[in-house]
Amino acid sequence: xxxxxxxxxxxxxxxxxxxxxxxxxxxxxxxxxxxxxxxxxxxxxxxxxxxxxxxxxxxxxxxxxxxxxxxxxxxxxxxxxxxxxxxxxxxxxxxxxxxxxxxxxxxxxxxxxxxxxxxxxxxxxxxxxxxxxxxxxxxxxxxxxxxxxxxxxxxxxxxxxxxxxxxxxxxxxxxxxxxxxxxxxxxxxxxxxxxxxxxxxxxxxxxxxxxxxxxxxxxxxxxxxxxxxxxxxxxxxxxxxxxxxxxxxxxxxxxxxxxxxxxxxxxxxxxxxxxxxxxxxxxxxxxxxxxxxxxxxxxxxxxxxxxxxxxxxxxxxxxxxxxxxxxxxxxxxxxxxxxxxxxxxxxxxxxxxxxxxxxxxxxxxxxxxxxxxxxxxxxxxxxxxxxxxxxxxxxxxxxxxxxxxxxxxxxxxxxxxxxxxxxxxxxxxxxxxxxxxxxxxxxxxxxxxxxxxxxxxxxxxxxxxxxxxxxxxxxxxxxxxxxxxxxxxxxxxxxxxxxxxxxxxxxxxxxxxxxxxxxxxxxxxxxxxxxxxxxxxxxxxxxxxxxxxxxxxxxxxxxxxxxxxxxxxxxxxxxxxxxxxxxxxxxxxxxxxxxxxxxxxxxxxxxxxxxxxxxxxxxxxxxxxxxxxxxxxxxxxxxxxxxxxxxxxxxxxxx
Ligand code: WT7
Numbered sequence: 001x002x003x004x005x006x007x008x009x010x011x012x013x014x015x016x017x018x019x020x021x022x023x024x025x026x027x028x029x030x031x032x033x034x035x036x037x038x039x040x041x042x043x044x045x046x047x048x049x050x051x052x053x054x055x056x057x058x059x060x061x062x063x064x065x066x067x068x069x070x071x072x073x074x075x076x077x078x079x080x081x082x083x084x085x086x087x088x089x090x091x092x093x094x095x096x097x098x099x100x101x102x103x104x105x106x107x108x109x110x111x112x113x114x115x116x117x118x119x120x121x122x123x124x125x126x127x128x129x130x131x132x133x134x135x136x137x138x139x140x141x142x143x144x145x146x147x148x149x150x151x152x153x154x155x156x157x158x159x160x161x162x163x164x165x166x167x168x169x170x171x172x173x174x175x176x177x178x179x180x181x182x183x184x185x186x187x188x189x190x191x192x193x194x195x196x197x198x199x200x201x202x203x204x205x206x207x208x209x210x211x212x213x214x215x216x217x218x219x220x221x222x223x224x225x226x227x228x229x230x231x232x233x234x235x236x237x238x239x240x241x242x243x244x245x246x247x248x249x250x251x252x253x254x255x256x257x258x259x260x261x262x263x264x265x266x267x268x269x270x271x272x273x274x275x276x277x278x279x280x281x282x283x284x285x286x287x288x289x290x291x292x293x294x295x296x297x298x299x300x301x302x303x304x305x306x307x308x309x310x311x312x313x314x315x316x317x318x319x320x321x322x323x324x325x326x327x328x329x330x331x332x333x334x335x336x337x338x339x340x341x342x343x344x345x346x347x348x349x350x351x352x353x354x355x356x357x358x359x360x361x362x363x364x365x366x367x368x369x370x371x372x373x374x375x376x377x378x379x380x381x382x383x384x385x386x387x388x389x390x391x392x393x394x395x396x397x398x399x400x401x402x403x404x405x406x407x408x409x410x411x412x413x414x415x416x417x418x419x420x421x422x423x424x425x426x427x428x429x430x431x432x433x434x435x436x437x438x439x440x441x442x443x444x445x446x447x448x449x450x451x452x453x454x455x456x457x458x459x460x461x462x463x464x465x466x467x468x469x470x471x472x473x474x475x476x477x478x479x480x481x482x483x484x485x486x487x488x489x490x491x492x493x494x495x496x497x498x499x500x501x502x503x504x505x506x507x508x509x510x511x512x513x514x515x516x517x518x519x520x521x522x523x524x525x526x527x528x529x530x531x532x533x534x535x536x537x538x539x540x541x542x543x544x545x546x547x548x549x550x551x552x553x554x555x556x557x558x559x560x561x562x563x564x565x566x567x568x569x570x571x572x573x574x575x576x577x578x579x580x581x582x583x584x585x586x587x588x589x590x591x592x593x594x595x596x597x598x599x600x601x602x603x604x605x606x607x608x609x610x611x612x613x614x615x616x617x618x619x620x621x622x623x624x625x626x627x628x629x630x631x632x633x634x635x636x637x638x639x640x641x642x643x644x645x646x647x648x649x650x651x652x653x654x655x
Pocket of ligand 1: 314
């Protein structure tokens with residue numbers, strides 16, 4: 001690393017300061033309270049929300065793994081994030097300080113946000129969207145994205161947000177799988193100093209889609225005046241025109257707690273993304289509780305900033321639902337961290353006086369590389385708590401984050417969770433936990449986890465698999481349209497343990513002598529690139545789809561900045577060998593980026609003559625990973641042809 005902060009002796013544990021303990025919103029007794037009556041504890045958290053009909057039943061696990069939380073209660077998620085705060089007298093509090101990449105900005109109060117969402121709810125209703133209907137949202141990080149999500153939630157419909165960096169094809173697959181009725185998009189957004197268009201991708205996606213989409217609502221954000229914006233009359237509508245025509249008033253009606261709230265697609269071990277389904281009451285309970293506890297939120301004084309895009313679960317739980325349910329004031333930023341200058345994020349922290357900052361290790365590592373002079377030239381003294389999410393944070397990056405960004409005083413919360421868990425599961429609590437660089441440490445109150453061996457036996461200490469041993473309120477309720485895959489993927493591995501089924505997270509973990517959990521990365525064929533989940537199978541099928549390619553194998557190789565990087569090994573069809581060699585691998589890299597999205601673009605593609613396979617034909621990715629990471633290749637005895645690794649490594653070496 002260019003910016004080495006390690007001195008001779010670094011503490012291994014950072015106890016909470018007296019000050020952070022004194023101001024903590026959560027008393028240290030919370031762990032014992034939750035342990036002595038776990039369901040009572042969650043019921044108490046849930047009652048901090050507004051319920052139109054209170055619940056009696058906390059958890060129904062009789063049809064495990066299909067859970068119901070607070071099933072006989074009814075609630076409106078959007079009301080809890082908006083009207084409730086206005087009614088409590090906090091209408092003038094800023095909900096969103098939005099900053100566009102070019103430097104335009106808007107501060108929106110709770111009263112204003114509520115008013116916009118009411119209109120948008122009326123608009124959706126006018127367009128025929130009803131309870132249970134699916135709405136795809138494909139937007140940049142602009143206030144309308146938040147408005148759209150809350151409006152869908154308000155009328156009991158289901159949103160499926162698709163990250164704006166995904167390709168038209170990925171968008172189409174998601175629209176079709178969910179049978180979306182409406183798409184909400186923008187003409188474009190700003191990224192890296194340029195306009196990045198979105199509406200053309202929607203047009204391309206809808207061409208050849210299954211045809212469930214009736215309307216496309218288009219927010220006017222950014223359009224290159226020189227280009228023509230295609231418009232399908234009758235189908236395409238401008239957001240601002242339609243919003244101006246609907247009623248300003250809208251009364252939120254309550255829905256049952258298990259009413260679906262959203263579907264969010266994530267990569268699994270096969271080529272087909274999984275539509276992770278979340279519902280209302282339990283999800284909102286966990287999102288708001290964890291947001292309050294893990295970030296020690298004082299809504300009247302804190303300025304919170306989570307840098308995630310709304311296209312990911314972090315954006316759902318910790319930009320939209322958690323913070324807004326808690327009445328927080330937050331910053332949202334449309335663009336990239338280094339546009340127009342490498343200190344943009346630190347400038348925003350200074351500008352808005354951000355007190356709580358939540359980002360990903362990959363970002364921290366790239367700032368480390370750029371050097372501490374950049375953050376040091378801004379006033380970051382407002383910061384009080386720093387968070388990390390998305391992948392393991394290496395102790396070196398953890399210490400840099402605390403020392404350079406946090407003035408060596410801020411607690412760091414390393415939060416482990418997943419799209420499937422809905423909210424944070426394992427994390428220190430500021431003011432309570434003595435933190436350890438590199439460890440997510442302990443399950444939050446009300447959550448139970450274990451590190452187990454392959455048969456599900458809990459370990460006292462050492463490395464194994466992470467299991468969640470009791471259902472939790474924010475848990476996924478299923479995979480959209482595929483209950484068998486839901487059971488198989490998450491609940492079959494530890495189905496027969498005593499007290500099971502337990503949830504299999506897909507992560508390796510180590511339990512240390514103090515009982516703290518260290519996450520070790522995925523144990524399946526899922527990669528983690530810059531904190532984003534990618535499937536090896538999905539990228540392989542994209543490569544094989546290219547006319548040159550006969551076979552492909554993809555692995556996640558460790559990368560200093562992005563955690564892991566996509567590395568592909570490709571066998572080219574004989575008749576295309578010449579072209580493939582001449583035109584290089586750029587064409588293939590581009591093909592993957594345009595089919596899936598830029599985040600999936602392989603860092604390296606090696607053209608090889610063979611792939612390492614077992615006698616049953618299974619590709620041994622472990623060996624390819626050894627090669628991609630420059631290690632000595634491991635045990636090859638189960639290969640059908642043991643000489644093949646030598647052949648591959650010769651061709652890789654000659655790349
Ligand atoms: C996977 C889930 C949680 C929102 C962002 C990613 C990895 C996540 C941590 C952490 C170590 C982590 C795991 C997990 N992961 N947070 N603090 N320490 N690993 O959500 O795309 O669903 O990915 O991200 O491997 O399984 P996701």
